[in-house]
Amino acid sequence: MRLACVCQDKARELGRQAASGxxxxxxxxVEAVDMETKWRFCCLPISYVNKRKYFCTSCSRRLVLYDCY
Known part of the structure; x- marks a missing residue:
């Protein structure tokens, strides 16, 4: 008997707010969206990651911020 283990991630939106620019x-x-991602392996939680992503409300593109020093 083989047990099939699958790695999966589930993303959940925590909130939205207006961003500058x-x-x-x-x-x-531009809108900032807070996301929580849960990684699971065989129904066991491995990690929880909170990230902030930026999107345009008009063209729906994901925007990436770069730090320039």
Whole structure:
């Protein structure tokens, strides 16, 4: 008998809020979305990761911030 183990991740949105700035592609509003990701292996939780992602409300593109020193 073989037990099939599957790695999976589940993402859940925690909240949204307006962010400063404008989209460089369409000049639309930018929204910050807080996400929680849970990684599981064989129904056992491995890790929980909270991230903040930025999206344009007009063109729905994901925006990436770069730190310039």
């Amino acid at each position: 404008a989209c460089p592609h369409c000049e639309g509003r």
